Amino acid sequence: MDIDTEIQSLDKEAERIAAKKRALLLQKQEALRKGKSLEALLNESGYGSPQELVAALIRHFELRVTKDSNLRRKRRRTKVTALLRDTVRQECMAGCSKNYAAKKYEVSYAVISKILSGGYDKLA
Numbered sequence: 001m002d003i004d005t006e007i008q009s010l011d012k013e014a015e016r017i018a019a020k021k022r023a024l025l026l027q028k029q030e031a032l033r034k035g036k037s038l039e040a041l042l043n044e045s046g047y048g049s050p051q052e053l054v055a056a057l058i059r060h061f062e063l064r065v066t067k068d069s070n071l072r073r074k075r076r077r078t079k080v081t082a083l084l085r086d087t088v089r090q091e092c093m094a095g096c097s098k099n100y101a102a103k104k105y106e107v108s109y110a111v112i113s114k115i116l117s118g119g120y121d122k123l124a
Contacts, residue, residue: 078107080115082123088115 047053058065078084088101098112105112114120 076106078105080107080111080120080123085115085120085123088112092116 042050042053045053045056047056057063084105084107088105088107091104092098092101092112092115098109098116102109102112
């Protein structure tokens with residue numbers, strides 16, 4: 001690589017890093033500003049702790065607090081059939097990784113390994 005192009009690429013990298021640093025500093029200032037306003041809100045509210053304030057807000061506005069089911073979606077139990085076994089085996093033999101196949105077909109990595117080692121060959 002030419003020295004001049006190397007220097008230019010380093011200059012571009014320095015500019016990119018400086019821009020990223022400016023953006024992060026702005027985010028930090030905004031977070032500090034919001035934190036101070038939240039502290040002021042807590043102090044003005046007259047409640048002793050943030051938990052008491054939140055509980056009062058929930059009661060006042062009649063909010064229902066539920067867990068978000070989209071955040072933690074359990075993997076459903078997949079029945080290993082002959083069709084699944086053959087499909088997984090073909091895909092893995094074509095170069096697909098075991099980890100990718102496990103996520104794609106929603107089975108564990110151990111099941112993929114067992115399929116490839118012949119553990120499910122007795123399925124009809």
